[in-house]
Amino acid sequence: MSSTSDSMSLSTSSSGSGRxxxxxxxxxxxxxxxxxxxxxxIPMETITEVREDPPEEIxxxxxxxKTGYEWVAADVRNQSSLFRWSRLLNSWLNCTLVVGRDVSRxxxxxxxxxxxxxxxxxxxxxxxxxxxxxxxHFSQLHVRLPFDDFxxxxxxxxxxxxxxxxxxx
Amino acid sequence: xxPSPHAFLYFYDTRPRQPTTxxxxxxxxxxxxxxxxxxxxxxxxxxxxxxxxxxxxxxxxYNDDRSTKFPFSWTDNPWQYKDMKSExxxxxxKEVV
Numbered sequence: 001m002s003s004t005s006d007s008m009s010l011s012t013s014s015s016g017s018g019r020x021x022x023x024x025x026x027x028x029x030x031x032x033x034x035x036x037x038x039x040x041x042i043p044m045e046t047i048t049e050v051r052e053d054p055p056e057e058i059x060x061x062x063x064x065x066k067t068g069y070e071w072v073a074a075d076v077r078n079q080s081s082l083f084r085w086s087r088l089l090n091s092w093l094n095c096t097l098v099v100g101r102d103v104s105r106x107x108x109x110x111x112x113x114x115x116x117x118x119x120x121x122x123x124x125x126x127x128x129x130x131x132x133x134x135x136x137h138f139s140q141l142h143v144r145l146p147f148d149d150f151x152x153x154x155x156x157x158x159x160x161x162x163x164x165x166x167x168x169x
Numbered sequence: 170x171x172p173s174p175h176a177f178l179y180f181y182d183t184r185p186r187q188p189t190t191x192x193x194x195x196x197x198x199x200x201x202x203x204x205x206x207x208x209x210x211x212x213x214x215x216x217x218x219x220x221x222x223x224x225x226x227x228x229x230x231y232n233d234d235r236s237t238k239f240p241f242s243w244t245d246n247p248w249q250y251k252d253m254k255s256e257x258x259x260x261x262x263k264e265v266v
Contacts, residue, residue, distance in 0.1 A: 070188070071187075071188055071189055071245040072188055072189045072190070072243065072245075073186075073188045073189060073190035074188075075190065076189070076190055076191070079214050079215060080215065081215055081216065081217045081218065082215050082216055083216065083217065083218040089218055103229075104225060106223060106225045106226070107222070107223055107225050107226025107229055107230075108220050108221060108222055108223055108226050109220075109221045109223055110218060110219070110220060110221075111218065111219040111220075111221055112218060112219070113217065113218060113219055117219075119214075119217045119243070120189075120242075120243040121242070121243075122241075122242030122243065123241065123242060128237050128241035128242065129221060129222060130219050130220055130221040130222065130241065131219075131220055131241040131242070132217045132218065132219060132220070133217065133218065133220050134213045134214075134216050134217050135213075135216040135217070135218065136212075136213035136216055145220065145229075146226065146229035146230060147238075147239070150172040150173075150174060150177075151239075152238045152239040153173075153174035154174040154177060154178065155239035155240060156174070156238070156239050156240070157174050157175065157178060157248060158178070158183060158192065158247055158248050158250075159240060159244050159246060159247050159248045160192050160240060160243070160244060160247045161239075161240045161241060161242055161243050161244065162239070163217060163243070164189075164191065164192055164240075164243050164244070164247070165191065165192050165194070166191035166192060166193040166194075167191075167213045168193065
C-alpha cells in the first residue's frame with residue numbers, strides 16, 4: 001500500500017490552506033473527503049468505523065486559543081490542520097502506511113485534531129502522551145513509526161519535535 | 170558503518186530563529202556530502218494529525234525512566250549547530266566523517 005500512495009501528493013488536499021475562517025463552514029459541507037480520495041475509495045469495513053464529527057465542534061472556530069505560545073511564530077500558531085475531520089484523516093490513512101510493517105499497529109492511535117489545536121502545542125500535563133506528525137512525513141518521505149534510533153537521536157540532539165523540522169531539510 | 174546523529178549533523182548548520190518557526194537544516198557548502206533533497210514541500214503545513222502512544226507502543230517511544238526518546242512537543246531552544254568542529258566528534262564519528 002505504501003508504494004501506491006506515492007501518487008497522492010499532499011497538495012491535492014491542500015485546497016484549504018489558503019482559505020479564510022469564513023470559508024470553514026463551506027469546507028465542512030464537503031468534509032466527506034471525496035475530492036481527496038479520488039479513485040481510491042475507502043473500503044467499506046473502515047467506513048463503518050468512522051465517527052461523524054460533532055458539527056458544533058467544527059463550527060466553533062471562535063474557541064479560545066491556547067495561550068503561552070508567544071515564542072512561536074504567528075504563521076505556525078495560526079496554521080490549522082485539514083485533519084479536523086476524522087473522515088478526511090481516515091481516508092488518507094487508508095492509503096498511507098504510517099506504522100512499519102514489522103510492528104503491531106496497536107502501538108499508536110492516529111487521531112484528528114480539534115479546531116484550536118496547533119502543531120506547536122504541547123501536552124500541558126505531567127506526561128507526554130502524543131506528538132504531532134505531518135501526513136507528508138508518511139505519504140512522501142516514507143517515514144514509518146516507530147522511528148529508528150538514528151532518527152530519534154537526531155531529534156534529540158537538535159532538541160526539536162518531529163513537526164518542528166522543516167520538511168525541506 | 171553505523172549512522173551516527175552527531176556525524177550526520179556535522180554536515181549541517183541549523184539556524185534557529187526567534188520567534189520559533191520550523192527549523193531548517195542547511196548543508197555546509199564546503200563539505201556538502203549529501204545530495205540535497207530538492208523536492209519542495211509547499212503544502213505540508215496544513216496536514217498534521219495526532220499520534221497518541223498506546224500502552225503497547227511505550228517501549229518504542231519512552232525510555233525506562235518514562236522520559237520520551239525525543240521531544241514530543243515543540244521546544245523554544247533548538248540546538249544551534251554552526252560549523253561543528255570535528256574535535257567535538259567522537260573517535261568513531263571522526264572515522265565516519
